[in-house]
Amino acid sequence: MAAGTTVAPLDGAAVRRWTRRATAARASTTLGQRLSDAWGGLVSAGVGLAVAGGGLASLRERIALAGAPVTGTVLPAPLTSAALVLLALAGVVVVLARLGPVSATPAAAAWWLPLPADRRGLLRGELVRLTAAVGAGAVLLALPLAFGAVAAPTAASVLGGLGWAVAAAVAAVGGTVLLQTRRRGRGPAAAAGAVAGAAAVAPAVVGTLAAAGGTPVGAPALGTPPAWALAAAALAAAALLVQADRGLGRLDAGRLLAGGVTAGQASGSLLSLDTRQLGRALAGRDRPPRRSRRLTPVRRPWQAVVAADLAVLARGRWQLGQLAVAAAVPVVVARTEGLGALPPLVWAGCLAGWGLAATAAGRAAREAHGVPELDRLFALSAAAVVRSRAVVPVLATGVVCAVSGLLLGVGTGLVGTWALLGLAVAPAWAAASLRGATRPDPDWSGPVVSTPMGVLPAGVGATLVQGVDVGVAGSLPLLAALGTGGPTPLLVAVQAAWSLLLAAAVLVHLGRRRSPGS
Incomplete structure (x- = not known):
């Protein structure tokens, strides 16, 4: 190296860019194949959304024409919908907390993390992909509900519903990553589990008490939230995401690798439709017993x-x-x-x-x-x-x-x-x-079939x-x-x-x- 030559510090974004270029240069798939796969995925998602939206519209008609219920119905539909939203949001937080949420695969932990590059730049791509995946999932789940929630949906109502879904998804990602950077990654799962339990049990208790008293539960007519409320929620979610991005450099390699191994097991179990293994991958740790107990009746x-x-x-x-x-x-x-x-x-x-x-x-x-x-x-x-x-x-x-x-x-x-x-x-x-x-367990030694999720064992x-x-x-x-x-x-x-x-x-x-x- 010539005297006086300055070497720029290694940048995390440049490492990610070089890796993408090297991967693309050695990839066996062409641009046409990727576009074909993307088009097939979009068509499948569109068909699924159309089926779900039609099912919700049909459900509205059946509810309108239904007769007397077998049990007393005292809970308003908006209250149950709010409980369902809380359950879904708590489930997202639990899954994110179990997976890291920011993690590194064993290959990335072996090749990227030891490099003298800023870890924040290396992990920013993972945060962006995670946010995009959770946001896209929120859109796919909320779109049928936005179309089927009202009898005559409008563009404003549909876009508003999707906006609230995306804001909640981004806030969930930003909040869990922010707690992970501050080494409080185990807390969100427990808190989300408590929220999910309360969201399911509280309406059941309220509905039962109301049915015993013979009076329905009243719910205020909130109407459509104003645009400024959605803007404020979006800004708050973006602020959480920015703060989470600033703390990515504090994540240690051991936690990132552990999260990557868990994410790999969960994704493999999901693609192979092995729900039992998926549950093991996402399971939390048991609480240790406070004191030993003798089970005297055991003979x-x-x-x-x-x-x-x-x-x-x-x-x-x-x-x-x-x-x-x-x-x-x-x-x-x-x-x-x-x-x-x-x-x-x-x-x-x-x-x-x-x-x-x-x-x-x-x-x-x-x-x-x-x-x-x-x-x-x-x-x-x-x-x-x-x-x-x-x-x-x-x-x-x-x-x-x-x-x-x-x-x-x-x-x-x-x-x-x-x-x-x-x-x-x-x-x-x-x-x-x-x-x-x-x-x-699924038998991979026998014949296999090709599915949209990949190759799976027959049966x-x-x-x-x-x-x-x-x-x-x-x-x-x-x-x-x-x-x-x-x-x-x-x-x-x-x-x-x-x-x-x-x-x-x-x-x-x-x-x-x-x-x-x-």
Whole structure:
């Protein structure tokens, strides 16, 4: 190097630009192929939006023509919509906090981070991509709602709704990244989980109390928010994003690499439709026990299995909250004006809530399925282990389903019958919990099929619905009760017999399927 030559400091933006150029020079795809893929993605998104918008418009017409609801509908639709928005926003914050949100892949951590370049410039591209992805997802989810929320949507109403969705998405990204730069990345997930639980439980409690008193819940007519409010929200979201960008240089390599590994596992699980692995990637840490406890009633091996499952359920940070939300979701749907008049929608709300309860109750079985050596330590046969694993799901789903049924029956004069009907559905969802937890992993050694998400194993859809199918089939008598005006003792007996029959069949099948590998 000649004397007196000055070397400019290495710039993070220049490193990213050189990497893009090198990647483009060695890429095997052409510009035409990229444009074709982009066009295919836009067409698929457009078709999905059109279908969703048409479905919402049809739903509005069905609500307008619906008859009397089975349960008292006392919650106004705007209140339920606000709770749904809070749930969606809290879910976005939880996912962002679990993924980093700013992270670095193992390759980027090995090649970029050790360079003597400013880390803020290196990570700014990741922040931009994250913001664009979350914003685009918010637009895709909000566009059908903006078209279907009112009978005669206008350009101003649609653009206003999309603007609020994008502002909320950008604020979520900016806030979580800002807390990450200040080493407070674990707090947002817990706070968002508490907000989600309150957004689901509070309307259910308010609706039940109002139904018991026979008075509907009043909601103020807010109308369309003014343009200046949207502008202020957009400025606040942009300010959060700018502050987050300024703190990117404080992120250490270890946290970035850990987030990149988690993001890689989550994206791979999502593309392969492996929801069980996706849940493991996004799961939080269990809280450590404050003190050791002796389980004196445990004397036999099957009792040890039940005690271990109870400990897993009690120590989980999210499972108890999921059970509370699961009990509230059917009540919110049934109590909302318009939705409660459509039995299929109330039934779908019951499926969603009780499916969430089955997922929470089956966590111990999922962990045992991932480490099958633990079950072999007990002096139990495979069928006995399955029966022991069913105790905690039966208890959890029994409480959730019975509470949901009890709350649905408030104000109808059939509180006990509704509670018994909910309790009668519980065995089917407990069996669904075990069936979903122990379903086989996707088999990549067999034939594969080409899908818009990439190459997937043949039959992955049938594997994905294992567990859900039992819950849906076991809840068919409930749909009959909703469609005929309410439960009767005969329908409760039919529901109980059908659920117990399905549960017994599932337990026998799982015990025989596990026996060869025991």
